[in-house]
Amino acid sequence: MAKVLMKGNEAIGEAAIRAGCLNYFAYPITPQSEVAEYLARRMPEVNGVFLQGESEVAVGYMLFGAAGAGERVFTTSSSPGVSLMSEAISYIAGAQCPAVFVNIIRGGPGLGGILPSQGDYFQSVKGGGHGDYRMLVMAPASVQEAVEMVMTAFPLAEKYRNPVMILGDGLIGQMMEPVEFPEHLRSEPSKKDDWATNGMDTRKSATRNLVKSLYLDPEALNNHNLLLKSKYDRMKQEEVRYESYNAEGEYQALIVSYGTMSRVCRTAIDHLKEEGIEVGMIRPQTVFPFPEKAIHEAASKENCRVVLSIEMSMGQMVEDVERAVMGKRPVKWYGKCGGEVPTPEEIIEVVKEHL
Amino acid sequence: MQSEVMFAGFGGQGILMCGKLLAHTAMQVGYEVAWIPSYGPEMRGGTAYCTVVISDRPIGSPIIKNPAHLVAMNRPSLEKFAPVVKPGGVILVNESLIPVRSGREDVDEILVPATGIAKELGSVKAANIVALSAFVARSGIVDFEAMREAVREEFSGKEKFLPLNMAAIDAGRKSALEQPETETA
């Protein structure tokens, strides 16, 4: 298929359709309303479902219902909206249903702003909702990668029967880049007869299925949580993804950065190289599970003097980086979160300061 | 090689579309491209701008502080962005609406009365295409005919606007090539 020039938000909507997800519920919010506007036009063309819910609280439960009934479903939102969905996300994780959430992050806290940010790292990676649950969280750095992550999110959500989140920032949503929708990433929805409330007749079964998160018996709840934990442990084994940049040879500093921010760092690294300063980078593509081992190893390289966590937030991922580096090297943070993305020039300064 | 072009003007001047057409052209001829809009509350009635990055390798930072070139469609955007253009770039000034100059000695500044030309051709709406064409002709950033193709594609389905925009392309090029090259360092 030929490449087409598309806005991130529209490409995300199209990617879900190409992946085989024809159910979308959402509530408008900047900077991702274009997904809803795109799918309002597009879903009817493919006989899909498009519904603008009355709030993100409701949308979260629309996803819970649809996913519980065994259908592929997704939504897109931005930070304040994801806060409202977090309740449903906890229920969906508890009830072990697959669903895909896209968060095009804007600056917070509260109403914050509408410009790019990575301030929802903790919210998506560490919880957001209540209880012991995790989401598989992928962070694209380009429109093409957003497409691919959205397309892979559905089978992953089904593999783990767990919510998957795509964590993008406003720029990923608003930027236009050439994209392709890889045919091989289209997938068939998995069989859900074992657990979904898709109707006993549908699955030709005489036993009913229950979709629920209530376990009043302490032992049963503990066991349920152990089961959930085993899934999250398996994600750590099987789903870690990252990309390294300029990290094959020796370098004096290691940058850990993701999403749009990592692209800025890449440019900074190229410029520094021209000046004779070698800097490596690990770019987590999954932020949960986090590429701990890769970061630890990269930080342990002989000449590496410092590890820099560079993020569009006030220091969230840096805590995971510190955990990964385990004291082997000093870990420093640099970031901004008002919506102004740090420039390559700024990053170059920061690297030099720490050398 | 990487090059960046900033298009800036009033909301409603077709700035974003202008950038999109350039990005589309560059993609068609095989470059990596990114089109980065300004978005946010400033869009309401205010200025609009976007940056197009064209490169022969994967594009890193989408945050461009110093673009290689600038197409300024109104005065505030010339005043705001002319100082940040890299030396040696092209600054296109929409002479019809901008009574001042960039004040830069180290760039190739061209004065194109884009709005006036478009008006003569029948609609001020085509001013963005006049400017795009003049810019492409002058900078040679992408193949001129490929750009013409991209514009034609954009207006397929809106046939009645096609002649106007094709005329805008020719007029834009003429205007750009009539001007002597400014001495740049």
Next chain:
Amino acid sequence: MGKTFQKPEALTDVHTHYCPGCTHGVIHRLVGEVIDELGIRGRTVGIAPVGCAVLAYNYFSCDFQEAAHGRAPAMATGIKRVRPDLMVFTYQGDGDLASIGMGEIIHAANRGEKFTAIFVNNAVYGMTGGQMAPTTMPGQRTTTSPLGRNTEETGMPIRVAELLSSLATEGYITRQTVIKPKFINRTKKALKKAFTYQMEGRCFSLVEVVSTCPTNWGMTPLDAIKWTEETLLPYFPLGDFKTPEEAEAVSANA
């Protein structure tokens, strides 16, 4: 004579960010005048919604809080319950009040919270760029109903004033508009009445104001007024839907 053109004291000198022809500005002014006339600025707290009026706090010179999307009635409840002597008003759009915040407004009204809700119904989500609202008219094109609102799938526009007046709790519920001078005067009277009920500690009050959004309707301000008259007003009739006096009369007759 010159006096009538002066800005009410309850408004600041700041230029509003609203689009040309938008009715938010007129409504702000009316609220400001009423606050002045009742002499309550010093004990009034406004609550800004999330919507085009999110920056309302810049335009009023009384205390203000800014709510999360749809939650203004709950915040107003919080203020009124702990400080009944304060005069509290919310200023909300149709997405804010009738979509995401429908739960909050119904329960606040039903508890008879003694604040005033000013409900700006412009049949569309203004701030986010013209998506469908619960009050969008059948067939009306918006960015999320590109073929026009299909009522088979999204139901009919919600008539908030009628809906709230069906609650058994006493209240003052009215619908007005500001598209013509004669309507503007009536809206002002309604606002004054609403604030007065609040001042008397009498009941919940809501003034719905049928408004225009030329920007997202894709119309000139004049066409927007015409469309309001021809399309919105027949569906959203003006007038008082409920007053506490009526309720009293009914119970006296019983």
